[in-house]
Amino acid sequence: MNYSDILMDHFKNPRNQGEIKDANGVGNVGNPICGDMMKIYIKVEKDKDGDDYIKDVKFQTLGCAAAIASSSMLTEMVKGMKVKDALKITREQVAEKLGGLPKEKIHCSVLANEGFKKAIAQYHGEDIEKSAEEKEIEEAHC
Amino acid sequence: MNKIYLDHNATTPIDPYVLGKMLPYYKDIFGNASSAHGFGQEAMKGIDWAREQIAELFGCKLKEIIFSSGATESNNLVLRGLLMSFRYAKKDNWDKKFHIITSAIEHPAILEPCKELEKEGLAEITIVGINDRGFVDLEEIKKEIKENTILVSIMYVNNEIGTIQPIKEIGKIIERINAERAKKNPKFAAFDRVYFHTDAAQATHYCDMKVKNLGVDFMTISGHKIYGPKGIGATYIKEGSPIRAVTFGGHQEYNIRPGTYNVAQIVGLGAAVELINNTKENAKINKRIEELRDKLTEELQKKIPDTFINGVMDNRVPANLNISFKNAEGESMMLMLDMEEIAVSTGSACASGSLAPSYVLLALGLSPEICHASLRISLGKFTTEKEINYVIKILPGIIAKLRKISPYK
Numbered sequence: 001m002n003y004s005d006i007l008m009d010h011f012k013n014p015r016n017q018g019e020i021k022d023a024n025g026v027g028n029v030g031n032p033i034c035g036d037m038m039k040i041y042i043k044v045e046k047d048k049d050g051d052d053y054i055k056d057v058k059f060q061t062l063g064c065a066a067a068i069a070s071s072s073m074l075t076e077m078v079k080g081m082k083v084k085d086a087l088k089i090t091r092e093q094v095a096e097k098l099g100g101l102p103k104e105k106i107h108c109s110v111l112a113n114e115g116f117k118k119a120i121a122q123y124h125g126e127d128i129e130k131s132a133e134e135k136e137i138e139e140a141h142c
Numbered sequence: 143m144n145k146i147y148l149d150h151n152a153t154t155p156i157d158p159y160v161l162g163k164m165l166p167y168y169k170d171i172f173g174n175a176s177s178a179h180g181f182g183q184e185a186m187k188g189i190d191w192a193r194e195q196i197a198e199l200f201g202c203k204l205k206e207i208i209f210s211s212g213a214t215e216s217n218n219l220v221l222r223g224l225l226m227s228f229r230y231a232k233k234d235n236w237d238k239k240f241h242i243i244t245s246a247i248e249h250p251a252i253l254e255p256c257k258e259l260e261k262e263g264l265a266e267i268t269i270v271g272i273n274d275r276g277f278v279d280l281e282e283i284k285k286e287i288k289e290n291t292i293l294v295s296i297m298y299v300n301n302e303i304g305t306i307q308p309i310k311e312i313g314k315i316i317e318r319i320n321a322e323r324a325k326k327n328p329k330f331a332a333f334d335r336v337y338f339h340t341d342a343a344q345a346t347h348y349c350d351m352k353v354k355n356l357g358v359d360f361m362t363i364s365g366h367k368i369y370g371p372k373g374i375g376a377t378y379i380k381e382g383s384p385i386r387a388v389t390f391g392g393h394q395e396y397n398i399r400p401g402t403y404n405v406a407q408i409v410g411l412g413a414a415v416e417l418i419n420n421t422k423e424n425a426k427i428n429k430r431i432e433e434l435r436d437k438l439t440e441e442l443q444k445k446i447p448d449t450f451i452n453g454v455m456d457n458r459v460p461a462n463l464n465i466s467f468k469n470a471e472g473e474s475m476m477l478m479l480d481m482e483e484i485a486v487s488t489g490s491a492c493a494s495g496s497l498a499p500s501y502v503l504l505a506l507g508l509s510p511e512i513c514h515a516s517l518r519i520s521l522g523k524f525t526t527e528k529e530i531n532y533v534i535k536i537l538p539g540i541i542a543k544l545r546k547i548s549p550y551k
Contacts, residue, residue, distance in 0.1 A: 003477075011477065017547050028549070035471055035490055035499065035514030039549040060549035064473040064490070068547060 003065060004099030010069035015076045018058045027118030029111050036063030036108055038071055040115035044083060044123050052083040052123075059115070066101055066108035070094050074112040083120060089113070145483040146529045150367075150461050150522035151301050151344065152487060156410070157369035163413035164371065167406035175403040176394060185405045192412025199415050200361065200378050201352040208395045209408050212375040213343040214251040216362035219377055219388055219399065220339045221255045221295065224360075225265055227384035228292055231333045241291040243268045245278050245307075246505040247300050252341055256295075266290075274507045276305035276453030284315050293337045298345035298361075302489060302502040302518055303453035304462025306349060309340050313357020332384050343367050343375075347418060348428055348459040359383045363415075365407065369523070370414030374407035427523045432460030434530050435521050439463055441534040446541050452489075452503055452516055461522060464489070466508075466515040469551070470544040475517055478540040484533055489516040 003011070023041040030037035043056040057079050059071040074094050078086040091113040095101045101109055147155065167188055173181030175189050189209075197204050210216045221242065229235050242259070244252055246269050259265035268286045272278055278296055287294070294316060299306050316338045324330040339360035342351065346368045353361060361378040365371050379385050379398070391400030418424050436455075443449050448468035467475070472490025479486055489500030490513065498504075499513035519533070545551070 008477075011474070012481070014547060032514075033498075033510045035510065037549055060547060062469055062544075062548035062550060063471050065477050067471075068474060 002102055003069075006097070006099040007065065007069045007101070010072040010098065011065040014059075014068055014072040016058045016072065016079065017060070019060060020056055020058050023058075023119075025119035025121075025123030027115035027120075027122065029115040029118060030063070034107070036067040036111055037061070038063065038067065038111045038115045040071070040075070040112070040119045042116075042119045042123060044120075047082065049082075054078050054081050054083060054086055057116075059112070061111075063111075064105070064108055066105040067111060069098055070101075070109040071112040071115070073098050074116055078116060083123075087117065087120060089116075145485070146532065147485050148519045148521060148525065148529075148533065149485045149487050150525075151304070151518060151520035153366045153372065154369045154522055155524065156371060157414065157417060159417065160370050160410050160413040164406045164410040167409050171405070175405055176392070185403065188405055188409045188412075189403055192408045192415075195412040195415040195419060196363075196376055198419050199346075199351050201354055202378060203381060205396070206353075206378055206381055208377045208379055208399050209404070209411070210375045210377055210399055211373055211404075212366070213249070213341060213362050213364035214375075216364075216375050216377040217249075217251045217295075217339075217341055218255045219385065220360045220362065220379075221252070221259065221293070222388045223385035223398070224293055224337060224339075224383075225259060226388070227386040228333060229264070230386060231384070238290065239264065239266050240293075241266050241268065241288060243270060243283060243286050243291060243294045245269065245296050246271050247276075247278075247302075247502045248295070248297050249301055249341060249343070252295055252297070272305075272505050276300065276303050276506060277457070278307055278312075280308060280311050280315060283312060284319075287316075287319055287336060291336050293339060295339040295341070298340045298342040298349060299459050300453075300502060301344050302500060303464045303506070304344070304458040304520075305453050306345065306457045306459060307340075309356050309358065313338055317357055332382060337383060344459065346415075347424070348461070351418075353378055353380065360385075363411075365411040365414055368414045368418060371407050371410040374404060374411045376411065428460050431521050431523060431525065434525055434527060435460055435463055437527075438519065438521075438530050438533065439465070442537060445534065445538045450512060452508060452512070453506060461520045463519045463521075464503075465517055465519065466512045467517070467541045468512070468515055469548045470541045471514055472516055474544050475537075475540060478543070479533075479537070482536050482540075484536065486520075487518045489518065490514040 020041040020043050025042040027040040039060045041058045044052050045055040047053040057075045061068045061071045091109045095109050171184050173185040175185040193204050196207050242265050256267045260267050270282045320335050337359040340358050341362045343364040346363050359380045363376050365374040387398050394400050450466045452464040472488030476488045489503045503513040
């Protein structure tokens with residue numbers, strides 16, 4: 001597998017790995033058929049402007065190097081950001097920051113973004129039952 | 143610690159003895175073995191010698207061995223070559239579809255040419271499954287044989303889980319079916335038979351290779367799985383079995399496999415087989431591999447909780463271990479081992495380029511989670527106890543690290 005040095009570094013030394021006990025949003029995503037399962041924990045608080053921001057974020061991933069590294073990279077990117085800005089981060093940006101992903105591994109990087117969005121949705125008290133669109137994304141992963 | 147290679151089911155390092163035998167054919171003995179002059183005849187002597195080694199291993203006639211570029215080509219030759227000779231046998235046969243039976247755990251070098259023959263409308267393919275122990279079912283194969291069945295192709299040893307398939311028993315079933323066909327048909331001849339092929343690429347170093355004991359009509363072997371060179375293999379074609387060439391050219395190999403003789407590689411295959419023909423020494427080597435494999439298996443099971451062996455351990459070649467560690471993903475394990483300079487392989491989708499986990503492990507009835515959590519660790523004759531001890535020392539930490547990252551505990 002042709003992984004970049006950045007990706008391998010995140011795989012070897014994952015940042016923000018673990019769980020947040022008093023998280024106010026958790027995103028649980030993945031599909032056992034694909035082999036990648038992920039949980040993103042967030043702790044959202046108000047910043048000095050009175051906006052929601054990501055005070056802390058952590059992840060747990062069962063999956064391949066690309067899945068572990070993209071969750072590590074995403075958490076590093078969003079940490080400290082305002083929620084509204086963090087939501088704008090795309091999986092392409094995560095992949096780019098990782099120095100690119102092999103084509104067959106792009107689906108692994110989808111999960112981190114989905115997991116994060118789901119955690120935010122839970123924080124907002126939105127329905128976290130699987131939407132039709134989400135199910136479709138999950139199926140598309142495989 | 144040097145790099146540790148534990149992926150011998152993928153390929154083996156070349157034995158120094160084999161390389162030594164090959165080198166003169168890359169330098170001084172360069173003649174075209176088909177040439178009648180001295181240069182050519184000296185090269186042909188090397189080929190003759192190699193053919194003798196293989197004939198000894200198979201217990202067959204010299205002319206029953208056809209050299210190829212490896213197991214993939216040999217398998218293609220048997221599948222397509224047999225089918226084509228049936229088609230060419232009678233005018234009516236051009237409109238007929240012939241039936242081939244194979245198994246769900248075959249190598250792609252069987253499954254893909256079968257699919258291709260099906261796509262071309264020439265064959266109908268039946269794929270039999272395996273049980274949760276890792277073996278094909280004799281009754282199922284017997285049941286699937288029908289009037290237009292011309293070939294049963296079942297691998298001798300599976301490349302992922304190492305299970306040794308009941309080739310002798312299948313051979314007996316097919317012999318009985320042919321006897322019944324002969325009883326019913328007074329004109330019973332070559333094109334009324336069911337033929338039997340086995341891809342023995344993974345079996346050659348460990349199993350009985352005598353074709354009479356196995357009851358096979360065709361058999362495939364490969365050089366690089368037995369400490370020989372890559373790009374060379376051989377096909378056993380029982381005398382009288384119809385095979386039409388699939389490539390056309392010169393007269394080499396009785397016109398069945400044309401092309402200038404790949405002399406050095408053929409000699410290399412011969413030398414690798416010569417080592418196996420030293421049965422006493424080879425049995426010792428295999429026993430040592432088995433002891434190391436068993437030690438590795440036991441220690442990993444002892445040291446790492448939630449460990450599962452995929453396929454049963456009895457009736458498995460000594461080199462192979464296929465093991466799953468729940469809540470650790472295969473590609474991640476493989477890469478972490480690679481960072482420690484230990485080479486293994488995995489049945490996880492993530493390492494294969496496709497998105498589905500190993501079809502062999504799925505055929506065992508394992509859940510996708512367990513397939514993704516699998517490692518194939520395959521030992522070889524140069525594997526040392528020190529290396530195995532190192533893996534036993536390193537792997538538990540890797541599994542623990544990955545399980546710590548995992549959302550499941």
